[in-house]
Structures are given as structure tokens and as C-alpha cells.
Amino acid sequence: MKIVLIGSGNVASHLGKAFAAYGYQIIQVYSFTKANADALAFGFTAALATDSLAQIRTDGDLYILAVSDTAIPTIVEALPADLVGLVVHCSGATDTAILKKFANSGVIYPPQSISKNITLQISEIPFCLEGNSPKNLALLQEIMSPIAPHCIPCDSKQRLILHIGAVFVNNFSNLLFQCAYELLEQYNLPFELLKPIIIETANKVQQEAPRDVQTGPARRNDEITINKHLDFLSQDKEKAEIYQLLTAQIIKRNK
Amino acid sequence: MKIVLIGSGNVASHLGKAFAAYGYQIIQVYSFTKANADALAFGFTAALATDSLAQIRTDGDLYILAVSDTAIPTIVEALPADLVGLVVHCSGATDTAILKKFANSGVIYPPQSISKNITLQISEIPFCLEGNSPKNLALLQEIMSPIAPHCIPCDSKQRLILHIGAVFVNNFSNLLFQCAYELLEQYNLPFELLKPIIIETANKVQQEAPRDVQTGPARRNDEITINKHLDFLSQDKEKAEIYQLLTAQIIKRNK
Numbered sequence: 192m193k194i195v196l197i198g199s200g201n202v203a204s205h206l207g208k209a210f211a212a213y214g215y216q217i218i219q220v221y222s223f224t225k226a227n228a229d230a231l232a233f234g235f236t237a238a239l240a241t242d243s244l245a246q247i248r249t250d251g252d253l254y255i256l257a258v259s260d261t262a263i264p265t266i267v268e269a270l271p272a273d274l275v276g277l278v279v280h281c282s283g284a285t286d287t288a289i290l291k292k293f294a295n296s297g298v299i300y301p302p303q304s305i306s307k308n309i310t311l312q313i314s315e316i317p318f319c320l321e322g323n324s325p326k327n328l329a330l331l332q333e334i335m336s337p338i339a340p341h342c343i344p345c346d347s348k349q350r351l352i353l354h355i356g357a358v359f360v361n362n363f364s365n366l367l368f369q370c371a372y373e374l375l376e377q378y379n380l381p382f383e384l385l386k387p388i389i390i391e392t393a394n395k396v397q398q399e400a401p402r403d404v405q406t407g408p409a410r411r412n413d414e415i416t417i418n419k420h421l422d423f424l425s426q427d428k429e430k431a432e433i434y435q436l437l438t439a440q441i442i443k444r445n446k
Numbered sequence: 447m448k449i450v451l452i453g454s455g456n457v458a459s460h461l462g463k464a465f466a467a468y469g470y471q472i473i474q475v476y477s478f479t480k481a482n483a484d485a486l487a488f489g490f491t492a493a494l495a496t497d498s499l500a501q502i503r504t505d506g507d508l509y510i511l512a513v514s515d516t517a518i519p520t521i522v523e524a525l526p527a528d529l530v531g532l533v534v535h536c537s538g539a540t541d542t543a544i545l546k547k548f549a550n551s552g553v554i555y556p557p558q559s560i561s562k563n564i565t566l567q568i569s570e571i572p573f574c575l576e577g578n579s580p581k582n583l584a585l586l587q588e589i590m591s592p593i594a595p596h597c598i599p600c601d602s603k604q605r606l607i608l609h610i611g612a613v614f615v616n617n618f619s620n621l622l623f624q625c626a627y628e629l630l631e632q633y634n635l636p637f638e639l640l641k642p643i644i645i646e647t648a649n650k651v652q653q654e655a656p657r658d659v660q661t662g663p664a665r666r667n668d669e670i671t672i673n674k675h676l677d678f679l680s681q682d683k684e685k686a687e688i689y690q691l692l693t694a695q696i697i698k699r700n701k
Contacts, residue, residue, distance in 0.1 A: 259666075260668065260670070260671060261668070261670075284663070284670075284671040284674055284675070302639055302640060302643055303642055303643045303646060304643055304646055304647065304650075304661055304662075306650070306659070311646070315642055316642055317638070317639045317642065319639075341638075343639070345635075348633065349633050349634075349635055351674065351675075351678055352629050352630060352632075352633045352635060352678070353630070353635060353639060353640070354671075354675070355626075355629060355675050355678060355679065355689075356626035356629050356630055356635075356639075356640050357626075357640060357643055357662075358662055358663065358664075358675065358689070359622045359623075359625050359626040359629075359685075359688075359689075360619075360622055360623055360626045360640050360643060360644050360647065361643050361644075361646075361647045361661070361662065362660065362661060362662030362663075362664060362665065362692075362696065363622050363688070363689075363692045364615075364619040364622050364623075364644075364647050365647060365650075365651070365656050365659065365660050365661075366656075366660070366692050366695060366696050366699075367614045367615055367618050367619050367622070368614075368615055368619075368651050368656035369655075369656035369657050369660065369699070370614050371610075371611035371612075371614040371615045372655060372656050372657070374607050374610060374611050374614075375607060375608070375611055377607075378603065378604050378607045379604075380600075380604055380607060380608060380611075382651075382655070383572070383596075384557055384572045384574075384598070384608060384611075385557060385608070385611050385612060385615050386651070386652050387558055387570055387571055387572065388557055388558045388559055388612055388615060388616050389615050389616075389619075389648045389651060389652075390648050390649075390652070391558060391559055391566070391616075392559065392615065392616045392619050392620055392648065393644045393645050393647065393648035393649075394645075394648075395559075395561070395620075396620070396623050396637075396641070396644060397641050397644075397645070400624075400627060400637070401620050401621075401623035401624035401627050402624050402627070404561070404620065405617065405620050405621070405624065406559050406616070406617060406620075407559075407612075407613055407616065407617030408539070408613065408617075409613075409617060410617065411514075413515065413516070415515070415516075415539075416515060416539040416609075419539055419606065420539070420606075420609070420610050420613065423606060423607070423610060424610065429695060429698075430614075432691060433614075433618070433691060433692070433695070434610075434613075434614075434618075436687060436688060436691055437617075437618045437621050437688070440621060440684060440688070441617065441621050443684075444621075444624070
């Protein structure tokens with residue numbers, strides 16, 4: 192299995208390392224920035240680095256476009272249409288139609304926030320797989336299964352839903368953490384005080400459905416506490432708006 | 447140290463066990479429901495159970511009111527005003543004034559969501575301590591420090607802020623998990639797919655400030671993806687409303 196990594200960011204880096212560790216051959220690493228391509232390629236026995244899309248090798252079995260969503264069209268345009276290898280992107284929100292010039296294409300999308308410097312087991316991450324044919328889906332499953340046992344086939348609509356789900360649980364939760372951080376900071380309280388409850392909140396839904404572990408004043412429809420909180424937040428219109436909207440939705444769900 | 451536990455719920459149960467393990471004596475457990483008082487008291491060598499507020503012993507050194515916020519006034523009214531022991535509640539949103547009839551009073555508030563059947567180390571939970579005098583605050587610190595080394599003194603306003611912060615990071619995040627659960631369920635996708643990213647999101651803010659690990663379409667101000675998501679959510683007004691509000695606030699923070 193000869194793999195061309197297009198991109199040198201978090202996803203390219205973690206995937207490349209997992210593939211290489213399993214014994215697949217990373218033959219080339221492309222990055223817009225040569226130094227980044229060099230740095231990643233350096234870790235693989237037989238990989239050449241390039242910053243030229245024209246130099247991308249045509250004998251790969253698998254081309255992984257692990258770049259930002261906005262960079263995908265440029266890369267696709269630059270790649271030769273007659274590539275025989277499988278060309279896949281890793282984006283949650285990008286349609287497969289973008290890869291239609293290639294005979295063999297697909298998607299490997301991890302609904303996970305992958306940071307380069309955080310140790311992370313690729314084997315624990317689920318990947319959503321899509322192929323432009325049943326044969327290519329099967330091929331992707333075969334390629335991915337040794338490094339990522341939690342792969343599932345997923346059509347473009349399901350992938351979009353997962354992407355939206357990931358935005359809710361990751362990006363939006365992190366904004367809530369940020370709101371709490373700001374509140375505590377204003378009153379000289381260390382954010383450390385909330386770190387255990389953040390872990391506990393994430394742990395609880397590993398075993399039980401979120402609706403079954405909902406707690407707090409909104410869950411109890413405890414108007415006295417809710418009003419105390421809103422009264423306090425009246426100095427901070429934006430946080431008050433979040434508080435009101437999310438409280439109303441918890442109350443509604445428990446009616 | 448002779449302790450009277452008033453309440454038999456999650457907080458009473460975890461605190462009682464930690465105190466007893468350290469060697470404090472739980473002399474009585476009160477619950478509105480006798481069977482619950484019996485069940486908790488059973489675990490302590492010398493504890494008697496009661497469901498009668500009139501029977502509460504007067505020789506305790508510490509009375510812990512670990513009951514729902516709404517039950518606190520009734521309990522306080524029923525307790526004799528001339529108790530010499532320290533009377534504390536565990537509520538984030540209840541003013542200390544509610545305990546003013548007692549000579550010695552205070553608060554031990556854990557900004558944590560404590561579930562009875564989830565194993566949890568009291569020693570890892572921060573507690574916010576407040577006393578009605580410097581002497582009583584010092585006494586509470588002395589009593590708590592062997593079982594909970596992360597105690598900090600905290601006035602009523604700071605406690606309210608922590609409670610609001612806990613609502614944001616716990617109750618509201620859990621609502622976001624629930625939203626994602628509902629979305630996935632509608633399209634036959636298992637919630638399992640998002641469990642790793644939920645853990646990852648919580649882990650990231652243990653080491654870094656939330657603002658430094660914010661990712662996603664709102665963070666990048668990626669209007670194409672945001673519009674794709676909103677277009678999809680147009681069938682689900684409530685989730686669309688959450689999506690719009692939280693996205694706008696992330697964008698604003700990164701301007």
C-alpha cells in the first residue's frame with residue numbers, strides 16, 4: 192500500500208504515523224509550505240517531501256487530502272484526472288462530488304478534533320467511510336480497519352449530521368467552557384475549580400444517554416435559582432442570552 | 447468530630463463515607479424518607495437513622511444540610527436555634543443568611559455534579575468554604591482539609607458565580623450532547639461516534655485555556671460550512687437557534 196499524504200497538519204500527521212506504524216508505505220508528503228512537508232516526511236522511511244502540486248506522484252494506491260475544506264478544490268484541480276489510486280478527503284462538510292473527476296474516490300472523516308501535539312490513539316477514533324462505488328468503500332474499509340477498528344460506512348448526509356453533532360459537542364461546549372472561564376476570571380476564581388466537573392460531565396455520557404443524566408436548575412425547573420442566575424448575568428447580556436436559550440430548551444425537553 | 451447528616455442523597459452519601467473513612471463519627475442520618483435514612487446510616491458504625499426533624503440530636507459538632515435548595519428553609523426552621531455545633535449547607539445558590547438563626551454556620555459547596563452510583567473521589571473535588579465568622583471558616587477548613595485538599599474560601603458572590611459556571615459547563619454542555627444525540631438518532635447513527643470527541647473536548651481544557659483550543663467552522667469564520675449546517679438545521683428551529691447564537695458568539699470572540 193503506497194500512500195501519498197496531501198497536507199501536513201494534524202490529521203495528515205496522525206494518520207500517516209498510524210499507517211506507517213502498521214507497515215503501509217508513505218511515499219510522498221505534500222504541503223503548501225515545504226518546511227512542513229519536510230518535517231512530516233522526515234519521520235517516514237521512504238517519503239519525499241514536496242510543495243509542488245505538479246510533482247505529486249501518480250503511482251500512489253491512496254491519496255489522502257488532509258487539508259482545510261477551502262484548500263480541497265485547488266488540490267483537486269491540480270491533481271491529474273487519470274490517477275488510478277483512490278483519492279479521499281477527510282472533511283465532514285465537503286460533498287463527495289468535489290472528487291468526481293477521479294475514477295476512484297471516497298471519504299475518511301473522523302468526527303474528532305485532532306490536535307497535532309496531543310497524544311491520541313488513532314485506533315480509538317471512529318472514521319466515517321464513503322466510497323464512490325461499493326468496491327471502493329470495501330477497499331477503504333480494508334485499508335482502514337487495521338489502524339482504525341471503529342470505522343463505519345456513512346453517506347454524505349450522515350456525514351454532515353455527524354459534523355454538525357461534532358460542532359455541538361466540541362466547538363459549542365468549548366464556548367461554554369470559555370464563558371465560565373470569563374465569569375470566574377472576573378471574580379478572581381481559578382478555572383481549576385471547574386475542571387473536575389467538566390471531566391465528570393464528559394464521563395457521564397460515555398455510559399448513559401445525555402437526557403438521563405441532565406441535572407441542574409433548568410432540569411428541576413427551579414425558577415428561584417434560574418432568576419438568581421439571570422439577575423446576576425444581567426450585566427452580561429451575551430451570557431444571559433445563552434443562559435436563557437439553553438435553559439428554556441432543557442425545561443421544554445423535561446415537560 | 448461528631449457529624450449529623452441531614453439528607454441521604456448523593457452529596458450526603460459521598461461526604462458521609464469520606465468523613466467516616468477518615469475517622470469522623472457520623473452519629474445520625476436524617477431523611478424525609480425513613481428507608482433512605484436507614485440505608486445510609488447502615489453503613490456507619492454508630493449512626494442512628496431518623497425521619498423526624500424533632501429527633502435530630504443536639505450534640506453534633508457539625509450538621510451538614512445536604513438537601514435540595516427548596517428543602518433548606520423547612521429544615522432550618524425545624525432545627526433548634528440554640529445548636530452549638532456548626533450548621534452548614536452545600537448549596538451553590540443559597541445565601542448564607544438562611545442560616546442566620548444559628549450561632550455557628552457556613553457553607554461547603556462542591557462545584558461538581560455528584561451522582562450517587564458513580565464512583566468519585568471526594569479528595570479530587572474542590573469545595574468552596576464559607577463561614578459566618580473567620581473562626582468558623584478556619585474550623586471548616588480544618589474539618590474538610592483531610593478529606594478534600596482542594597478547598598478554597600469563597601464568599602457568597604463567588605459561590606454564585608461558580609454555580610453559574612457549573613451550569614454552563616455541566617448542564618448546558620449536557621444539553622448540547624443531547625442535541626447531538628437527537629440529531630444522530632434521527633439518521634440512524636450511534637451516539638458512540640461522538641463519545642471520543644466529547645472526552646477529548648473535556649481533556650483539552652484541563653491543560654489549556656478554552657479560548658486557545660477553540661476550533662471549528664465558527665472559529666475559522668467558515669461561512670460556507672456554517673451555511674450548510676444552518677441549511678440542514680432549517681428543519682429543526684430549536685437546534686438552529688442554538689447553532690446561530692453560539693456560532694455568533696464564537697465569531698465575535700475571535701474578531
